[in-house]
Structure formats: C-alpha cells, structure tokens
Amino acid sequence: MLRHLSIASAMTSLPRLARRRLPSRASLALVVAFVLAVALTLPGCLRLGRPGVTIVLWDGPRWPDETGNRYHWVQSKIEEFEASHPFVEVVLVPVEWEDLRGMLDEAKNAGQLPDVAPFDISAGGVTLEEVREGLLEPVESFISAPDDLSPQARAAYTVDGTLWGFPATMTGHVLLLNLDLFAERGVEPPPGGRWTWEEFLSACRALTFDRDGDGETDVWGFATYVLPGYYEVWPFLYAAGARPLSEDLQAYTFDSEAAVAALERLADLIFEEEAAHPSTGTASVGTIFDLFADAERQEVAIEPWSAWAIDYLMTQDGVIKNFGVAAYPFPPGASSAGPSGEAATQPVTVGATAGFVVFRQEDPHRRGVAMELADYLTSTSSQYELARGYHAFPARRSALDLDPFAGEPAYERAAEIVFHAESLPPHPRWPEIERLIQRQIQMALLGIKKASEALQDAGEAVAPLLEDSEP
Structure with a gap:
C-alpha cells in the first residue's frame, strides 16, 4: 500500500505540547x-x-x-x-x-x-x-x-x-522562428530545422526590414539577452566546438579560436550586419521575449529560448501561434563540430538532464x-x-x-534537438565561474569589448576560482 x-x-x-514549544x-x-x-x-x-x-x-x-x-x-x-x-x-x-x-x-x-x-x-x-x-x-x-x-x-x-x-528527461535551448514573418519575407525555414551559419545569416538579413516605409528598421532577424544562469548564447559557441572548461574541469577553455570566432560572428550580426535588434546582449529578458512573442509587436523573427517557451506560446493568449523550432546553426564550412573539433552528425545545444x-x-x-x-x-x-x-x-x-509528441511538431522537433543537449560543467564553483564569463560575453555583444578581449578577460577572472577549488 x-x-x-x-x-x-x-x-x-x-x-x-511539542508543537507549541517549537519556535516559529x-x-x-x-x-x-x-x-x-x-x-x-x-x-x-x-x-x-x-x-x-x-x-x-x-x-x-x-x-x-x-x-x-x-x-x-x-x-x-x-x-x-x-x-x-x-x-x-x-x-x-x-x-x-x-x-x-x-x-x-x-x-x-x-x-x-x-x-x-x-x-x-x-x-x-x-x-x-x-x-x-x-x-x-x-x-x-x-x-x-x-x-x-x-x-x-x-x-x-x-x-x-x-x-x-x-x-x-532532458531540457535545452532551441531557436524559435516566427513563421508569419518568414512567410511575409518569402524566407524558407531551414529544412528539418537544421542550417549552417551562412543559411542562418542569410535568413537574418532577409528578415530585417522596414515594414512601414519610413526609412527605419522595424523588424530584425535575431535577438537574445545575456544574464547569469541563462545560456541562450552559449550553444553558438558550443556548436563551433568550444567548451568553457576542460574535461577535467581544471582549465578555462572559452578563449579558444573556435569560441572567439563564434562570439565574433554574433557581434558582427549586431554591429556589422545590423540584423539583430539593438537590445541584443542586454539583460532585458521580458523585453526580448515580447519582441518575438507579442502578437501585436512581432519585431524579431528568430530568438533562442529554453524549451519552456514552447509551452508558453502554446497555452497563453496574446502571443504568436504560428511558430517553428530549429537547431542552432552549424559553424561556417561545416555541418557541425563536436567538443574536440571533430565532425558531428547532430545539432549541438546546451541543457540539462534530470x-x-x-x-x-x-x-x-x-x-x-x-x-x-x-x-x-x-x-x-x-x-x-x-x-x-x-x-x-x-x-x-x-x-x-x-x-509521444504526435501532432505537436514544435515539441517533436525540440525533443530531437534536446536529445543531444550537453549539461554544463559540474564544477563546485560553477555559479561564480559562469557569472564572470557571462559578464564578458555581454560586453562583447554590447560592443564594449572585442570578442577575443572579452573571452581572454573572462579566463583571467576565472583562473583564481579554478586554482582555489578542486572539482
């Protein structure tokens, strides 16, 4: 029983009597x-x-x-x-x-x-x-x-x-697509939800436009935010083969060429291509989400979110309903890259396993x-x-x-992507380490530092934590 x-x-x-004696x-x-x-x-x-x-x-x-x-x-x-x-x-x-x-x-x-x-x-x-x-x-x-x-x-x-x-069970980050904006601009969603960086960049360019003809951009291809404890940006670096720490958790490794190149591509999307919303890189989570999800606004076509956002869009009023799911883009010149730089056959994302x-x-x-x-x-x-x-x-x-997700294509595709989600390093001081890294990633996406400088500075800030703790 x-x-x-x-x-x-x-x-x-x-x-x-015992209950009465217990302090509040x-x-x-x-x-x-x-x-x-x-x-x-x-x-x-x-x-x-x-x-x-x-x-x-x-x-x-x-x-x-x-x-x-x-x-x-x-x-x-x-x-x-x-x-x-x-x-x-x-x-x-x-x-x-x-x-x-x-x-x-x-x-x-x-x-x-x-x-x-x-x-x-x-x-x-x-x-x-x-x-x-x-x-x-x-x-x-x-x-x-x-x-x-x-x-x-x-x-x-x-x-x-x-x-x-x-x-x-598993969870992880995926890209959400506003399919009405894709249709409005004649942009095809990536077949099977997979695309290269070149295809992703081309879509972001086409989805950035002046809707009302006043000479000012009204809709952008991409947006995201940076905040400690949230990892929407990180799969772009992971997809390039970069990881924040070595496998033994002893060394900082987000200053690799692959990591720097991936962060540079995101920064260029904002400042060179001007295909990302100006709020990209800020900590304004609610604003970023509304730019994508608010049915009255629809100002961003592609945003990365954890899978909870699918539930929200499916169940709440006042939000877009015609949306799709895609994997993070594979890096330029490759179908994808694994943690050691080897060719991989599956999309890469960041998440957790329960x-x-x-x-x-x-x-x-x-x-x-x-x-x-x-x-x-x-x-x-x-x-x-x-x-x-x-x-x-x-x-x-x-x-x-x-x-299990028959008839629910967004969940079905997300499940396939999340099935390959990598968990974050289980370092005992991970919250502190991650906060220092996020601060530098944010500076790069806000144009305060170059990607190489930001990731190098993150390593210098993280080094004492790695030296003072034993994983």
Whole structure:
C-alpha cells in the first residue's frame, strides 16, 4: 500500500505540547528527521527484514490531474511497482523542487537519507564531491538498456567513468522562428530545422526590414539577452566546438579560436550586419521575449529560448501561434563540430538532464529493490508518459520512437534537438565561474569589448576560482 507522507501531515502528528514549544523558525532538520522517522515507524511502513522491504522515495510535483493532484503520476508508478513486488512498500515524501537540495542537506545532517530521489549531478544537485565521498550508489549493473540512453544524458550522470544515476528527461535551448514573418519575407525555414551559419545569416538579413516605409528598421532577424544562469548564447559557441572548461574541469577553455570566432560572428550580426535588434546582449529578458512573442509587436523573427517557451506560446493568449523550432546553426564550412573539433552528425545545444539517484545502501537486498524502483521510474514507458502528460523530453531513444509528441511538431522537433543537449560543467564553483564569463560575453555583444578581449578577460577572472577549488 502506497504511503504519501508530507511534511505538513507529519507536523500534525507531533504532540500538541511539542508543537507549541517549537519556535516559529524551527529547523528544517528537525522536520526532515521527523518525517523520515514517521515514514519508518507508521504501521505497515516498517523497514521489514527480508523478503519484505520499505523504500523511501522523494519526488517533486508534475502536471495536475483533474483534482489538482500534481503527484498522481508518481503515485500511479508506485502502485504499479508494488503490485509487481508484493513484499515491497514505497513511502512517498513529496518535496517542492526548489526545496530538494535543502532537504538533502538536512537529511544528511540527520542521518536519514532517502533511498531514491530525483537529483541531477551538478553544482545545484548532488555534487561531484558527494559522489566521490560515496553518497550515491553506482548504477551501471542495474540500469536497463544503457545504450538506449542519449549519450549526453548518460554523460550527465557519469563521474570518473562510472554511471551514478538513471536519466529520465532532458531540457535545452532551441531557436524559435516566427513563421508569419518568414512567410511575409518569402524566407524558407531551414529544412528539418537544421542550417549552417551562412543559411542562418542569410535568413537574418532577409528578415530585417522596414515594414512601414519610413526609412527605419522595424523588424530584425535575431535577438537574445545575456544574464547569469541563462545560456541562450552559449550553444553558438558550443556548436563551433568550444567548451568553457576542460574535461577535467581544471582549465578555462572559452578563449579558444573556435569560441572567439563564434562570439565574433554574433557581434558582427549586431554591429556589422545590423540584423539583430539593438537590445541584443542586454539583460532585458521580458523585453526580448515580447519582441518575438507579442502578437501585436512581432519585431524579431528568430530568438533562442529554453524549451519552456514552447509551452508558453502554446497555452497563453496574446502571443504568436504560428511558430517553428530549429537547431542552432552549424559553424561556417561545416555541418557541425563536436567538443574536440571533430565532425558531428547532430545539432549541438546546451541543457540539462534530470533523473533519479539511489543513495548509499548497506543491505544488498534493499539496494537491489531501490535500483529496480529507480529503473522503473525512468523506463521507456515512464518516459513516454512524462512526455505525453508533462511535455518532458525523453532521455531514451526508445521513448522518442514511440512518437509521444504526435501532432505537436514544435515539441517533436525540440525533443530531437534536446536529445543531444550537453549539461554544463559540474564544477563546485560553477555559479561564480559562469557569472564572470557571462559578464564578458555581454560586453562583447554590447560592443564594449572585442570578442577575443572579452573571452581572454573572462579566463583571467576565472583562473583564481579554478586554482582555489578542486572539482
């Protein structure tokens, strides 16, 4: 029988006197410890000796059912799993996504880790240091059909050559196209959503025009913004084969010839070609989005966004509805380039992979059951369900082959692009490193510095962080 245990319900179980004695800002550590303690002592929820076992599962909210329940999907998966494992009980602890990392810290302090939880391996999820300290269980021997996974999704959960998680969904950046503007100017969208830089540049030129005949440009081919934590610009550099850090995370590498050339092309698009909106490079996220999406404005034809923007355009009023999706352009003279400069056959973008991890287990039997649960939650059928209900892009090719986005061409094309999204470097000081790099990229796109100077200055600013920390 599935147990659904919330912090709120756990708190109501506290003796009234104890609740009254708690200070108004009671430690989350106490709450976490109590939740897990209750999970392990409720009737029917004991950690049973073999062959029975209770597994504690954390998960976050997803799409609501007709009653507004945003945990219905994981509840149904638990029921299915328990039906096929009669001696297993799964206790669900629902956690808001933004609280996950804090909950983990408190659970570690309390010595009450969950068995399975939805974490990535990054500066904001489980860290490299925690992986190397043995917080997680390696999953290589337990995951089904690992060759079915996106190589980039697999890489996102791989540390020191070992796989530490079960990839489930992916997200990433794509180019959104205003197809009405393309039609107005007689510009053909890129076939299959793929194009070279030369084709992209030609389209941006043609889509930059004076609509009302007053001698002033009213519509531009391209626009984007630069802001810490947002990576719409970065796939242009990645597509050229550039990466911000070396594979061992020890050296800054965004000052390579490929990175400089890619950033120069973007700067030239703004200042030489004048085919990008003058707001390009600013931090004005809302303004940039409205230039593209506002049905009354439609002043920009092509903008890069994370895949959430597709949901927004599909569901909100007052925004354009006739839009398409394309990959970032491959660099000049090549169909694309991989991280080592080799020819690549797929579009390159930047994104993230989400999934489940299994925390360290002392008992082999419990370990096996926890692994089975994590594998089931990330199976082909589970990923298909998440794609259909949640528009989450699968990390398994077999789930994409089931055509979960049939009749939804924007999602379908985005899913193919995002299937190859590379995760950002999991450096422990990544937020600081990225902020310094973004500042210099912004200066280049605002015309304050040349691309070479900006990326070199970024390297000098980042160097002390790399020297003072060990990934």
